[in-house]
Amino acid sequence: MFHTRISAAFLALATPVALGAMGTLTAAAAVDQRHHTGLQAPVAVSLGDSFISGEAGRWWGNADLIAAPFCTRGGTDRAAYRVAAVCRYDPTRVYDGTAVDRDSPTTTGCHRSDVAEIHGAGQIPLTPVNLACSGAESRHILSEPYKENKEPQARLLQDAASAQQVKLIVISIGGNDLNVSGFLRRCTELYMAKAGSCASTGEGDRMLQQLPQVAANVGKVIDRVRQVMQEAGSAPDAYKLILQSYPSPVPPGAKVRDIFPEDGGGKATKRTLAGGCPLWNADFDLMHDTLAPAIDKMLQGVAERKKVSFLSMLHALEGHALCENGTRQAGPREDASKLAEEMEWVRYGTAGMKISQGFQQESLHPNAFAQQYQGRCLADAYQDSSATHVCPPA
Numbered sequence: 001m002f003h004t005r006i007s008a009a010f011l012a013l014a015t016p017v018a019l020g021a022m023g024t025l026t027a028a029a030a031v032d033q034r035h036h037t038g039l040q041a042p043v044a045v046s047l048g049d050s051f052i053s054g055e056a057g058r059w060w061g062n063a064d065l066i067a068a069p070f071c072t073r074g075g076t077d078r079a080a081y082r083v084a085a086v087c088r089y090d091p092t093r094v095y096d097g098t099a100v101d102r103d104s105p106t107t108t109g110c111h112r113s114d115v116a117e118i119h120g121a122g123q124i125p126l127t128p129v130n131l132a133c134s135g136a137e138s139r140h141i142l143s144e145p146y147k148e149n150k151e152p153q154a155r156l157l158q159d160a161a162s163a164q165q166v167k168l169i170v171i172s173i174g175g176n177d178l179n180v181s182g183f184l185r186r187c188t189e190l191y192m193a194k195a196g197s198c199a200s201t202g203e204g205d206r207m208l209q210q211l212p213q214v215a216a217n218v219g220k221v222i223d224r225v226r227q228v229m230q231e232a233g234s235a236p237d238a239y240k241l242i243l244q245s246y247p248s249p250v251p252p253g254a255k256v257r258d259i260f261p262e263d264g265g266g267k268a269t270k271r272t273l274a275g276g277c278p279l280w281n282a283d284f285d286l287m288h289d290t291l292a293p294a295i296d297k298m299l300q301g302v303a304e305r306k307k308v309s310f311l312s313m314l315h316a317l318e319g320h321a322l323c324e325n326g327t328r329q330a331g332p333r334e335d336a337s338k339l340a341e342e343m344e345w346v347r348y349g350t351a352g353m354k355i356s357q358g359f360q361q362e363s364l365h366p367n368a369f370a371q372q373y374q375g376r377c378l379a380d381a382y383q384d385s386s387a388t389h390v391c392p393p394a
Helices: 002-013 016-022 027-037 092-098 117-123 138-142 153-163 180-192 203-209 211-231 281-306 368-383
Strands: 042-048 080-083 086-089 127-130 165-172 240-244 309-312 388-390
Touching: 042 117, 042 153, 117 127, 117 165, 117 368, 138 153, 138 211, 153 165, 153 211, 165 211, 180 203, 180 281, 203 211, 203 281, 211 240, 211 281, 240 281, 240 368, 281 309, 309 368, 368 388
Parallel strands: 042 127, 042 165, 165 240, 240 309, 309 388
Antiparallel strands: 080 086
């Protein structure tokens, strides 16, 4: 089946053996490569936020409560390994030097994963350069350093463009300008407190009111990227610039798995403790049916006005969203990496769960399966001559 093929292909792509000289480069590494070898390998560059940096790439789906205490958590945890009989966890196995440092949590954690979407450029083939950073806003591309990025992403792009032939730039930005993560966090808090939904308290309306300002911010990012490329001597037709949107991480309320009913909300419901999706049905609907489509439309409008390509990710997680009918969690004796067709492709929220796993910032982000699929969509979009490319449901 399709999912099995992409899992194997993309996992191979992400390994040093398969990549060889096409391993993911930082901007500094690209410059160093030019200075020491004289190579001008064509590259694909990702700019932006957690959706494209590879946040939650550590996970092959989610483990059920029985599997969660075991070492690999049903084969879901790609950071797990054993030394003799002792189980250990090392997020740098996935995020390399951009994993959260628990001693410096506010200045680390770009979480650039080894299966991030930009690795899909290897099919074209282009060498992936991942400059995106979890939590980044438009200002972190334009003018401000952030976390492991000691300079703004536009400056890092300038370094890359001075060293390599940039053929593709893909941008995912705007979600943190809107504070979508904070919005979802408030919605989960309301559910666990048995309070009103975000839909009933006007949270969604307030986000929609911010869309014009965020559109202006994203437009400035595109202008800045073009300026950088012009200064690097790249003609507009020498590279492809893609702006992409976001999918809803959750299904509509009517498609939430029956084993995770609303049950009046609270911290003790199965929806919270086992599902990791503590939201009212009204807020599932709000995110899936209203906010995600509105953000998609806003970003498409920016792309059209700025005359850049648009990659719609709106439907990319359909059928594999968090707590969606037709998906399941991995059991203790399973290898989740082989179960792409059945697994959720979104990391569950672990704040209210019985057993905490990984980092909270991974919650409600596309996991390794989703990132592989998004990489394929990116490769298709690069080769598509039309102005808009839609990533279909997997």
